[in-house]
Each structure stands twice: as structure tokens, then as C-alpha cells.
Amino acid sequence: MLLKLWQALISGLSVGSIYALIAQGYYITYITTGALNFGQGEFLMIGALFGLTCYVVLGLPYALAILGAVLVTGLMGIVLERIAIRPVMRHALSLSWVLSTVAVSIILKNAAVDLWGPEQIKFPSPFGEGVVQIGPAGIFPQELFIIAVALGTVFAIQIFLRRSLLGKALMAVAFNRNAAAVMGINVPRMVVLAFVLSSALAGLGGILIAPITFAWAYMGTVPGIKAFAAAIFGGLENPIGILIGGLIIGVLEQLFGIINSNLKEGITFLFILLALAIRPTGLMGRQEIVKV
Amino acid sequence: MRLPVFACSGPSDWVRVAAAVLVLGLLPVLLDDPFFILVLQSLAYLFIVTLGLDILVGWTGQISLGHAGLYAVGAYTTAIMSTRLGLPFWVTAPAGIALAGLCGAALALPSLRAKGPYLAMVTIAFGFMAEVTSNRWSFTGGPMGISSIPPPTLPGGSEMTATQYFWLIAGVALLCHLLAANLFRSRIGRTFRALQSSDIAAEIVGINVYRYKVLAFVISSVYAGIGGVFFAHQSGFINSDTFVFSFSVSLLAAVLIGGSGTLYGPLVGSVILNLIPTVFASLYKYHLYIFGGIILVTIVFLPKGIVGSLRQITWFRRVHRETPDIASDACIPDFAPGSLPHGAALAIRQLCKSFGGIRALNGVDLAIAPGTIHGLIGPNGSGKSTLVNVLSGVYRADSGAMMLGDCALSPKRPSSMARHGVTRTFQNIRLFNELSVLDNVMVGFHLQFTCGFWRHFLQTRAAIAEEAAFRRKAIALLAFVGIGERAHDRAQDLPHGQQRMLEIARALAVRPRLLMLDEPAAGVSPAELSNLMRIIRAIRAAGVTLLVIEHHMDLIMQVSDTISVLDFGQKIAEGTAAAICADPKVIEAYLGAPVAPGEVVAAGA
């Protein structure tokens, strides 16, 4: 039992850190534009499949495959912002962006089926199939790699946002658009940057997780939504909350998976419903003060 | 002449209903093809679901990405009851619909405070729970599903044919549409649409926003349940493949493509989206491209949807006007001297309110005599707006007491203050922008309507008569504030000054005992200013107590019986206009340091 718990904890942390990674992307675009990409999961999928092509078909090193996946999804972020965000943010209708980003994700899914087929494809782990003994249990090295890279990236992003001039400018746009604009900050360009970062994070998540799941056209939707749950749990404007939310959801899922695989699939949503019933702006989100 | 239940007011409505009945009745007879009838059935029940979602999304401005879950509740309830328990359709169908409605009510519970992405998450989570349940749990049969769900039976005991079943579904769809049309035209629909424009403005006229949001969720869920029930008995077999996230997405897409917030949008949207697979059957490999492309293109280029965009062309705009028949005069309808309600005295003791570390109100005492105009002035940031927000229930005070007449006020929400007869206008105008000028005032009558939900849903004679009576009062109120001729324009199309007048008319519709005007003269032209003063004085003459916040010194000095001055969350002076002007404390705080001529010269030199 202890063995299973230990394994579940490590697996949970690795899946959870992927959720946290994607959810950081939601955070960045939400604070800058009030919108987020409901197709993050499909960007994850493209990251995985494009990475697969680089790594397996072209035989590039895993590190280059990661770079390729991040670049491609980052560029797709520019396109996404142009066709699905910028044109609809002018509209009065507050939920236009939900459907426009979902529409892009639907198109991406179809494209992925055309390019890579509908089947699940095995993504060989660069660290081999063996397990390493850590504590009482055998752990896949890929899982540890995921935890290290994903959490490292989350922290790197936070350091970028808090320490670099560009990051500070992005945070300024997020906090107060008009004030940022009169400082001479090019606000529309910062919004593009936010979507590039957000999309690249999803792409990175995809190529990281593919070796422990499979790579295929339909792999993205559920992790995308679960990452959204993590962001909502932590509060969309709270990066630390989002990180914790992602890890909690990942671990919770694996722990309940020990008891029952049906529970594993449902627990995230039950959990988030309960959390929102208690605090409607996320357990760690801040309460909004109505301005009149 | 009109139908007993439906708001079919003229012959054109009669003709339309008759035509719909005729078309729906004859379609399956003329084109008697099993596949075609199946498609017609699907279109009819998916229309019901889409219409229900539009009531939630398009009217009240909430969001649901979990309607597939509610649809699943209806379908599985009726399927399980009829296959396992052997109960007839006529028992299982209402059960499925009722359970869907209940789920909707539960889903709505966090909808008051959860907004935007958070509300979306609530509905997504519900949808996924339903998806997981249908896929993984044994009582739903998982991917194997539930089969041999019997079609409904006729009274004789024989099973319905496909054509008869279509007539049943189409009949219910027509009924659902007509009832929705009733709602749309009644005060309920108007209230829903008001919520979308401004929660807070709806609250201050006495609408319990929470209750109406839950109501919208329940109606929407019932419609989804109806669709689910019809679906289960149509195919005879259901499994987990249907109740997926993408189905919720396509329902939402149908609403937006058709035109959210319109009556006929859901019809157009559901027909278009559900015909894609049929029409493009040979291009099945590209279905998702077509589907995604249509959604994206419509949202970007037709943000109001097909029906909404057509309506912008004046040609299609239905003009429904009546000429104001009441001459503008100084008398406010319903406020004839001596009539109810009497203005009430307001007494505030030691009111405190802090935000973070900033004390916006720091122990304010205020007494206002009934039927007087009390001016409230003070520098920007002195706490005036906070005071009005506390008095109108928008903020809750940290400590202190408020008495209106003999009644202690402890507002839980703005709508409860409106019930006590306290209402207000806003410094930043908050109208129901999408509604007509007349409808803005009609929403203000919310608390005075006596007919409840069902009478409006069914449009009984009493409800129609009541509506007509309030319409006349609303037009009289508009005439009183001087914008009678704009009654049928959209509120957001009025110029600034008229918008302020409309806000006052809407507030008067609440029949307040205490009316608070937050900077009524801001942005009002000098010509309109005299009209504003006339209105303020006439409201006092009608017996209402007024609290007026204003920076415009001319106005405040001329109309106020008493003036209080706030500074740093405290009252620093009170008295007549003349006394205030002479008070050195006021001059220092409100007007800055006294102007010393020497300094002016020095600075200007």
C-alpha cells in the first residue's frame, strides 16, 4: 500500500506539474487580456505530435525536439491572437473568446488527425523504459524529468515576469492597460507576447508528457480542461495558487486512482465543484470588490 | 382576439402559429422518408435545447459549457426508468425533465458570485461529471449504453410511429417556443435581459438577481431535459458517446451563430449546425474544419449572430410604438401630493467602512428630515460615494446604524434596500443599455408587479392588463423627466444628459421613500440643468426624501434644504447653503486653502 501511495505521489506530481505548466499559460493571458485559450489542450497535443516528428521521424535529439515544439506552438500563439482573440475582444459579447478559441482547437484537432492519423502513437522516452529506484518504489525517470523541467519553467516564468524589464512591462499591462500605455509600452505587442508564452508553455507540456501517455490527436482536451480546473482552483490571478492547484489535482487524481479508476476521472471535477461552492473565486483567488 | 395562453396579440401572430402548425403537420406526410423524419425529429428537440441555452446565455448573459450534462440527465432518467422499471413514457419523461431542472438549480447555486471563467468552470465540471458517469459507471451501461428504450405509447396502448413521434416533438417544440416568446415579452424576460446589462442596477430597483439567475438556470435545464428525453426515446439506444464536452460546445455555438438574445436565433442556429453533418455527409473527413470554421467566421464577422445581424438592418426591425398620450406636466404620476409613499426620515449613526487600510467612512452621523432635499458635498475621495453605496446596500458597513423612519436597516443586498423604499442613481450611469428607454422604466416597476412567474409565463389576462397599466405609467414618468419622445429608442443611444434623466425616471418607478442622486448634474448641459432642478424640486414636492451628492455648487446651493460636508470620511460641517459657504473648515477642506492674493501673484509672475 505504501508503495502504491509513493508511486501515486510521484506520478501525481509529474502530471500535476504539467497541469500547473499549462495553467500558468491561462494565468498570463487572463491577467493581460481577461481572456484565455480554451484550446490550450490542443496546443499541448501539437507540441507532443510535432515533437514526435522531430524526435522519432527526423531523429533529432530530444532537447532539439523540445525546442522545436516550443517554437512551433509559440508561433501558433501569434496566429491564435490574431484570428481568435484580437478580433473578438472588441465585441461587447463577453464570451466570444470562449467559442473562438474552442473553434481554433476544433480545427487543430482535425488537422492533427489529417497529419498524424487518429491512432495513439508511442513516444519513446529519451530516458529509456527502465525504472529507477527511489525510496520504496520504482519510478520512471521521465516522470522526474517532467517535474524538474515543468516546475523549473514555472519558476523561470515568474522570475521573467518579476525581474526582467519586459516581464515588468507585461505585468504593468496586466495591472493597468492605460497606465502602461502612457509609459510608452506597446500594449498590443505585449498581448501577443502573452499568448506566445501561454501557447509555448502548453507545447512544452505536450512534449514532456507524451512519453508517459501516448501522442495522438485527442490527447489534449482533458488535460487542457483539468489545467483550467487547476487555474480556477488556485484563482486565475494567483500564480502560486495555480501551481499548488495543479499539483493538488494531479496527486488527488492518482491517489483516487488507487481506489477506483472511475473515481480517478471524476475526482477533479467533483473537487473543483466543491471548491467553487465554498469560494466562488477559487480557494486562493482574491475576492473582487465591486466598483460603483 | 387572442389565444387564451399565448400573447398572440394580433392577426399576424395567429397566422404565424397556424402556418407553423400546418408546416410541421404536413412535412412528414409530404416527404415520407424514414431518414428525413429522423432528421426532423432531431432538429425539433435540439431546437428546444438550444432555445433553453439561449435563455440562459443570450438573455441573462451567463454561460454554460455543461448543457450536455443536463441533456444526459433527462435522457438517462427516462431510459433507466422505462427499461428497468418498465414505466410508461408519460411517467418517465416528466421525471427526466424534473430531474434535469433540479440539477440546473443545483448548478446555479454558485452562479451568484462565480462569474466569467469561474462560472464556466462550474458548468464544465458538471458536464464532465456527467460524461464520466455515463462512460464509467455501471448503471448507465457505459459505452455499451442502454438499449431497447421503447418509443412512447398512444392512449390505446400501441406504440407511436416515427411520424406521430415527430408530431409530438414538434408540438412540444412549438409550445416551448411560444412560452419562451411569452417570457421574452413579459416582465420576466425583461428582467433577465436587464441582468445582462447590469447586475447592480437590477438590484437597486429591487430585483433579487440571485433568484432570477437561478430561475434562468432552471428554465434552461428543463428545456435541456426535454431534449434529452426525446432523444432517448427517438433512437431507442443511448450511450456515453453523445454526452461529451463537444456537444455542449456545439449547443453554445448554435446559440451564438443564430444570434444570442433573440427569439428566432436558436431556430436558425440549431438548424444550421445540425444540418452540417447531413449536408456535408460526403465530406465527413472535413466536418471539424467546417464546424470550427463556421464558428470562427460567425463570431468574428457576425458577433450578433445571423438573426441579430439581420435585425440591425432596419427593414427587419419590428416597430412596436405607441404615442405617449400623457402630456408632460409637473406632476409625477403616482406621486400626487398626499398619496403614498411618504418620504421617510433617515438617521445614520457612527457609520464606518474601510477598504484595506483606508477608512472611507470614519464614524459618520447624518440626519435627514422627511420630505427634504439634503445636499452632500466634499472633495473627491472624501467618502460621499461610499456613503451612498452603504445606504443603497451595495457595500455593507463595518459598523454603525441606519434608520429609515422607524425601521432599522441592515441591508443584505441592494434589492432589500429597494424593498424598504431606498433607491439611487449612479455617478457612472448604469442603465440597461440594450433595453429600450421604456423598458428601463418598466424594470423599475419590478417590486410593484403583483402577477407572479406563472401568470407571465402563461400570459394570463391579469398579467397583460397589469403590463399595459405599467406601460402607461412608464410613459408618464418619461414625460415627467422630459424624454417622453425617446421611449422607444435604445437606452444607450440617448445623449448623456437624457441618460441621467432616464435613470431618475427608473428610480422613481421604484416609488422610493428615500431617493439618492449621485452627481445628477455631471455632464449635464446648462440648458438641461434647469430641467434637472425642476425635477428634483417636484420630487420633493411629491413627498420623497432626497439625498443629493453634487459638485455643481450652483445646483446644490439652490435646491438643498440642508447641506452636509464630508472630508476624510467624516462630517465636518452641516447647515444651510449660506452657512456652509461661510464655514472656514469647509473652505479649507473642500476648496483647498483659501486663495491668498499674494500667492497668486507670486505664482503668476
Added chain:
Amino acid sequence: MLSVQGLRVAYGHAEALRGVDLEAKGGEITAIIGSNGAGKTSALMAISGLVPVTAGEIRLEGRSILGMKPYEIAQLGIAHVLEGRQLFADQTVEDNLLLGAYTRLPHDRARVAEIMEREMNRFPILQRRRHQFAGNLSGGEQQMLAIARGLMSDPKLILMDEPSMGLAPLVVQEIARILRGLRQEGSTIILVEQMASVALQLADRVYVFENGRIKLSGTGIQLASDPEVKRAYLGG
């Protein structure tokens, strides 16, 4: 320095400015007074490109800046100290100042460090609060920071919107002293003030706005003795 002709601004159907002409001369303080909703803030926002202009012309040193993006206008040397301070509350005092010099960064770091020292000397309180979050400052300190942030780009023209808002009389006097100092250094300022007495003390030229139009204009001294201004804005 800046000239505005026939400026019109509308929000939907509501016209905030209905044809305004004004002129800000180099090295002077030009003040705009008027009641809430008169269009004072809209005028400043139109100049800095934050709201679209429906008609009229705005020229900075003879060159039209109409239709430029806010960040382009900022790069031309117009700084805008927004109404209500609008600091980046979740960033430190130092970072707020750094962002104020965004148009000079990253290529001109040395100059920015110089200006930062200059402003820290002007506002010693900011030196002490250097590493605190802007949101934790008191109202007066926040206003100082907002002004300092505006000065960080070494602007040709400073637009200042209600620096006295919500501040105690003593702090208002302090701000007035700073504005006077800036004028002596040769800065050009357009000041929007609700406290007419403060504006009249400071300004070389004053415009009185009413309902989106200019009702009166003149020197501070002229208007301070104008009976209409006295009655409507000076409470006497």
C-alpha cells in the same frame, strides 16, 4: 508646445468634448478647471491617445500627433500622470519608476539611473520606500510616486490629472510646491484640477470647462477675481 483645435471626443452617443481649442506654452503651467463630467479628463486622454478623437487637431511642437498610438505619443515625450494615480500597485516603487522610463530603456540605462536619483532627491520619501510595493504607500506618497513616474521619461510635456484628489490640505500644499518647482526648472505642464483655488494659484493660463466646451479662459489672476468663477468654483 502643444496646440489643440476643435477637439471633439465622444463615447458612443455621449459627447464628452464638443470642440475645444487650447494652447500650452513651453515652460508654463496651463490649468483646466471645471466640474466633474465637464470633459477635463477626456481632453488629457485625447492628447495622450487613450481615447479616439472624433474631430479636431492636436499638434506637439507643430507636428500632428492625431491618430498615434499611446505608446508612440509617449515616445514623443508626453508623460501623463493619470487621474487616481493608477500605479502598478503590485510592483515596487523602484519598478514603477523604472517603467516610467520605459521609453529610454534598455539603451539608456545610465541616464535613467541619473534621473532616478534626481527624482529620489525631489521626493525623499520614495528613497525610503524604494523597495516597498506601490500599493502599500499612503495616498500622498502614491501621488508623489505617480508624479515621479511621469517625470522619469524626462518629458517635454507633462499632463497631470487631479494630483490633489483625496489628499489632505497639507499634502496638497506639498504637491503645489513641487509643481511650482517643476515650473521653475522649465517644465511644461497641463494641469487638470478640481480644486480651482490650487489651479488658479499655480497656473499661468487657465481654461474653465463646462459641458465639453471652454467657458472662460484667462490668466490665473484674472480668473481668480472673476465673479462667475468665484461663485461656481471658489465657493464665494
